[in-house]
Each structure stands twice: as C-alpha cells, then as structure tokens.
Amino acid sequence: MEPLARAADRLGIFRDQILWYAETASTNDLAAAMAERGVPEGRVVVANAQSAGRGRHGRSWASPPGAGLYVSTVLRPPERALPLLTIAAGVAVAEGIQAAAGLTADVKWPNDVYAHGRKVAGILAEASSSHAAGAIQHVVVGAGINVMPAAYPAEIANRATSLEAELGRTVDRGLLLAEYLCALAARYLDLQEGRGDAVVRAWRARAASMLGRRVQWDAPGATRDGVALDIDETGALVVRTAAGPMRVTAGEVRWV
Numbered sequence: 729m730e731p732l733a734r735a736a737d738r739l740g741i742f743r744d745q746i747l748w749y750a751e752t753a754s755t756n757d758l759a760a761a762m763a764e765r766g767v768p769e770g771r772v773v774v775a776n777a778q779s780a781g782r783g784r785h786g787r788s789w790a791s792p793p794g795a796g797l798y799v800s801t802v803l804r805p806p807e808r809a810l811p812l813l814t815i816a817a818g819v820a821v822a823e824g825i826q827a828a829a830g831l832t833a834d835v836k837w838p839n840d841v842y843a844h845g846r847k848v849a850g851i852l853a854e855a856s857s858s859h860a861a862g863a864i865q866h867v868v869v870g871a872g873i874n875v876m877p878a879a880y881p882a883e884i885a886n887r888a889t890s891l892e893a894e895l896g897r898t899v900d901r902g903l904l905l906a907e908y909l910c911a912l913a914a915r916y917l918d919l920q921e922g923r924g925d926a927v928v929r930a931w932r933a934r935a936a937s938m939l940g941r942r943v944q945w946d947a948p949g950a951t952r953d954g955v956a957l958d959i960d961e962t963g964a965l966v967v968r969t970a971a972g973p974m975r976v977t978a979g980e981v982r983w984v
C-alpha cells in the first residue's frame with residue numbers, strides 16, 4: 729500500500745486533499761490561488777519541481793525535479809493558532825523527517841530545519857488578509873525539504889545538505905510527505921485546541937544546538953546582538969543582550 733494510503737487515519741484535515749503536479753512555478757502561489765477561490769482548509773499542493781520556488785526574504789528556493797519535497801498546505805487558522813503556526817510547521821517538518829528517514833533533525837528559529845549542522849529544510853508561511861478588516865483569511869504553509877543532493881546556489885552550498893547526503897541511502901518522498909502531513913495535522917490540532925505549550929516544548933527539545941548561541945539582528949537604526957535563550961509562548965525569540973532580555977519577533981537573525 730502507498731505511504732499516504734497507509735497513513736490515511738492520521739492525515740486529519742489533509743486526508744483526500746492532496747494534489748500532485750509534475751511542475752509548477754511555486755506550490756505556495758498555486759495553493760494561495762486555490763485558497764482565494766475558496767478551497768477547503770487542508771488542501772495540499774505538491775510538485776515534483778518548481779520553476780520559481782521561493783524562499784524567505786525574497787530569496788529563491790532551488791527546486792530541481794525530484795531533488796526535494798516541495799509542498800504547500802492551505803490552512804484557515806483561528807486567531808489562537810496564528811502566533812505559533814510557523815513554529816508548529818518547523819516542528820512538524822523535523823518530526824516528519826525523523827519518522828520517515830530516522831534522522832534526528834533540529835530546528836532553528838524561526839523555522840529552519842537542520843541536520844548535522846546544515847540546513848535541510850525551510851518553511852515559508854504566507855498569510856492573506858485581503859478581505860475583511862485585516863482578519864486573516866488563510867495561511868499557506870510551504871515547506872521545502874532537500875531530499876537528494878543538488879546543485880545549491882553558491883552562497884548556500886556550504887550550509888545546505890539533503891537527507892540522502894546525510895544518510896547515505898535513498899529516502900522515500902511519498903513516505904516523507906505522509907509523515908510530514910501527519911505531524912502537521914497533529915501539531916495544528918494542538919494549536920487549535922489550545923495546546924501551544926506542547927508545541928513550544930517540542931520545538932525547544934529540538935533546539936538544543938541553537939539555544940545559548942550568539943545572534944545578531946537588524947533593529948530599526950541599529951544592529952543588535954546577544955545570546956539566544958528560548959522562545960516564548962508567542963513564538964518570539966528571547967535573547968539576552970547587554971541591555972537586558974529582548975524579544976525578536978520578525979526579520980532575519982544571523983547566528984554568529
């Protein structure tokens with residue numbers, strides 16, 4: 729039986745909602761267009777390749793055919809689920825990797841996933857509030873997981889890796905998709921039902937390699953730095969600085 733069929737009972741909102749494409753520009757864009765047209769929560773868009781895969785901060789995401797898992801989900805989160813959504817997605821990617829490939833994956837704030845010190849996956853969550861007075865209509869949660877070694881852009885080549893490069897064996901992308909979606913369904917349910925503390929604990933347990941390290945970030949008019957201590961219940965990074973503890977809520981932090 730196919731991994732997705734075997735996992736059917738654990739797929740929750742994603743069950744029977746998965747669409748596979750040979751290639752698309754960006755699964756996030758396709759999922760967002762579907763969300764605008766009113767598809768139900770839980771729609772999943774997966775592509776074998778992306779011609780214009782997007783990363784955070786306007787970067788591109790290398791998406792050659794078959795080299796990665798490129799997947800986007802449409803969520804319509806209640807208010808209480810919003811603050812920790814990307815944190816939950818990072819945890820779900822790490823849990824999916826562990827369940828499907830047996831590789832321990834770490835998380836790095838806000839939502840990168842690392843294996844053996846190199847980035848193996850990233851998340852791009854994009855919210856739409858295009859209609860009623862700023863209320864969030866939907867969030868597209870996109871995840872890119874490097875499965876096979878590929879020609880990564882030069883600027884990230886020494887910081888990126890893939891599951892197969894780390895494991896020295898092949899990884900079943902169908903199983904990886906199934907386990908990621910099962911983990912995301914469960915973590916999203918945690919948020920919907922007010923168990924954000926469980927999500928934060930799961931994230932913290934995978935963040936040991938990051939907590940205690942120095943970080944730098946750009947604040948309005950200044951570059952700040954300090955030591956990453958934890959995340960709080962809103963998903964903000966808590967940093968010890970010379971001026972006392974600070975919360976970093978957005979933007980890019982550099983790990984130094």
Ligand code: BTN
Pocket residue numbers: 753754755756757778780781782783784785787789797798799800840849850851852870871872873
């Ligand atoms: C990052 O910069 O770390 C986030 C990368 C997110 C890439 C994924 S691949 C599937 C989805 N579609 C996109 O265009 N981007 C996300």
